[in-house]
Amino acid sequence: MSKRIDNQPLLMDKVVLITGAGAGIGRVLAQAYAKKGALIVIADKDDKGLHGTEKLLRDDGFETLSLVVDISKPEQIVTMIHEIERTYSRLDIVINNAGFGIWKSPYDLELDEWDSVINTNLKGTFLCSREGAKLMRKNGKGGSIVNISSTRAFMSEANSEAYAASKAGIVGLTHALAVSLGPDRITVNAVSPGWIETGDYNKLRPEDHAQHPSGRVGTPEDIARACLYLTDPLNDFITGTNLTIDGGMTKRMIYTD
Numbered sequence: 001m002s003k004r005i006d007n008q009p010l011l012m013d014k015v016v017l018i019t020g021a022g023a024g025i026g027r028v029l030a031q032a033y034a035k036k037g038a039l040i041v042i043a044d045k046d047d048k049g050l051h052g053t054e055k056l057l058r059d060d061g062f063e064t065l066s067l068v069v070d071i072s073k074p075e076q077i078v079t080m081i082h083e084i085e086r087t088y089s090r091l092d093i094v095i096n097n098a099g100f101g102i103w104k105s106p107y108d109l110e111l112d113e114w115d116s117v118i119n120t121n122l123k124g125t126f127l128c129s130r131e132g133a134k135l136m137r138k139n140g141k142g143g144s145i146v147n148i149s150s151t152r153a154f155m156s157e158a159n160s161e162a163y164a165a166s167k168a169g170i171v172g173l174t175h176a177l178a179v180s181l182g183p184d185r186i187t188v189n190a191v192s193p194g195w196i197e198t199g200d201y202n203k204l205r206p207e208d209h210a211q212h213p214s215g216r217v218g219t220p221e222d223i224a225r226a227c228l229y230l231t232d233p234l235n236d237f238i239t240g241t242n243l244t245i246d247g248g249m250t251k252r253m254i255y256t257d
């Protein structure tokens with residue numbers, strides 16, 4: 001049994017799929033995994049954002065397979081996994097990061113708006129996991145899946161019903177998949193970010209930081225480190241869990257006098 005306790009890269013030549021990699025957290029995830037030696041597959045429905053990420057990776061000397069994919073479209077997910085198999089013949093890690101929300105009163109939220117959020121965040125996460133796991137099973141070498149949920153799976157502001165339901169669904173989906181895919185040595189975990197600033201961090205106000213028990217707002221790098229931890233092959237005893245990365249915000253009572 002390995003005794004490694006240091007931080008050496010163990011992802012050399014692992015094939016990693018990151019959805020929603022054309023912006024924000026997904027872009028930083030792609031850069032973080034590339035630096036660990038992994039072969040990166042980036043997918044996004046926004047081709048401009050995707051090519052921006054591709055350029056950043058190439059400028060740093062990393063090759064990437066870039067696929068324009070709308071994960072709310074099941075047939076596009078199947079094609080994406082076929083393309084990965086054709087290129088690399090394997091898949092080791094899937095980070096289901098693509099997602100979005102619609103903030104609207106539940107009195108006014110239209111059914112097609114509800115469906116669009118659920119179809120991307122929840123159904124898309126399920127289908128990328130299912131199709132990705134088929135290829136991992138074919139390899140016979142196990143793998144790991146990380147589903148990006150949200151602290152909004154556990155607590156809410158008003159007018160976030162579809163997003164909250166989709167993210168809570170992801171937490172349930174995660175533990176169900178962990179049990180089902182365990183025999184194929186595939187771990188499945190969730191990460192629930194709190195406030196992760198993907199814009200200009202310098203524009204945040206002192207009170208934005210101060211309200212967090214950690215004393216600061218989160219960064220995409222905070223999420224990248226959590227994903228690297230959960231997908232480290234040595235951490236295969238961790239499956240079915242959810243890691244909340246929110247600077248302690250969901251543990252803070254906010255009753256007012």
Ligand SMILES: NC(=O)c1ccc[n+]([C@@H]2O[C@H](COP(=O)([O-])OP(=O)(O)OC[C@H]3O[C@@H](n4cnc5c(N)ncnc54)[C@H](O)[C@@H]3O)[C@@H](O)[C@H]2O)c1
Pocket residue numbers: 019020021022023024025026043044045046049069070071072097098099100120124148149150151192193194195196197198
């Ligand atoms: N930033 C935060 O504070 C925060 C907090 C909690 C959870 N999250 C979650 O983290 C993930 C990334 O968030 P972000 O802040 O980087 O968002 P972002 O909007 O900056 O990036 C999301 C990316 O996903 C892509 N995407 C959206 N729908 C897609 C679809 N159907 N198919 C393919 N790609 C699609 C977008 O084009 C975009 O490039 C999301 O799942 C989000 O819900 C973010």
